[in-house]
Amino acid sequence: MKALADLVVSLSYPPVFSLCLLAIAAVAWMLRRRRAAAGIAGMALAWSALWSLPLASDTLRGTLEQRYAVRDTAALPPADAIVVLGGGSNYAWLDREDVDPARLRSSRLAAGARAWHAGKAPKVILSGGGVGKTTEARRMADAIGRLGVPEDALVLEEHSHDTRDNARFSTALAGEHGGRHVLLVTSALHMPRAALLFTQAGADVTPVPVPEGRPAVGLRERWLPSRRALWRSGRAFKEFAALAAAWAGAHAH
Known part of the structure; x- marks a missing residue:
């Protein structure tokens, strides 16, 4: 199969x-x-x-x-944890001297940071595996620290290799830290599959889709x-x- x-x-x-x-x-x-x-x-x-x-x-x-609408952070409900899935950025903004999460509209980490700063959940679960000490979750932790999220608010999920693993392991971690209602942060394109797999894993999901760039505009750019x-x-x-x-x-x- x-x-x-x-x-x-x-x-x-x-x-x-x-x-x-x-x-x-x-x-x-x-x-x-x-x-x-x-x-x-x-x-x-x-x-x-x-x-x-x-x-x-x-x-x-x-x-x-367009399956799930992009919502303002203030409109999100409180949850037990914010889950940010890896694979969404090369974190080029880390080279900037001043980084403002409000301006990073296409960054999953920034969306997670905005939700945490708004008090929507006490913990941010960063989900992404890898080899040795260079897991994606650790790279995400270093990056989201630049956005003002402290280390003691982070939970690293470092064993996943695909979205099904993300769902299974992250839902279990959320349960260990208070409950299974999660604000799920991933790209808008990936969200329908991620939300389905997290629901199958037993999570109560509130989708937080992140747009990938901008659509083409203008006759020449569109055609x-x-x-x-x-x-x-x-x-x-x-x-x-x-x-x-x-x-x-x-x-x-």
């Missing part, structure tokens, strides 16, 4: 799927099915061309990103193909595939 899931995820990146179609077209050509080969090759090129358009990419991503749009489309397809697998897993039991 995992091998099949990995295959589906790898095919979710549009150029990979297009290459597979081109390989099928080549076989059809060698079998003298020239018309079929031409049609399949055209589909292969059109597929990647479509998802390289920022407008198409933003529309695709919006079906996931000019780009590698960035193609990559963003691939991430969306990966999320759709992983969300379907999570949903299927829940209904298989």
Whole structure:
């Protein structure tokens, strides 16, 4: 099952799927099915061309990103813990002399810091595994310290390797620190799957989605193909595939 899931995820990146179609077209050509080969090759090129358009990419991503509305920190309810999932930033803002979490609108750590400063929960669980002492949770702890969250407010979850692990281990830690109502902080694109897996793990989830950058604006920016749009489309397809697998897993039991 995992091998099949990995295959589906790898095919979710549009150029990979297009290459597979081109390989099928080549076989059809060698079998003298020239018309079929031409049609399949055209589909292969059109597929990647479509998802390289920022407008198409933003529309695709919006079906996931708009599932949960971005809320002001003041509107969030009190919770037992704030859970911030790793994988959301290279923390380039650490190089700045003055860092204000209110200005980092696309940072998961900043969203977690804003919720903690607003008194929404006493603990911030940073979830991200790794090898040795360089786990993602530790890198997150160093970074969120620059945003004014003290070390004694942090709980590090350093054993997870995927979102299902994030959910299982973080929910258990939240229970150890007072309860299972969590403010779940991750990207808006990732939130539908993360919220589902945390709910399956027994958490009471309040989503805190974080937008990834800004959508394309202007005629040229929306319609000019780009590698960035193609990559963003691939991430969306990966999320759709992983969300379907999570949903299927829940209904298989």
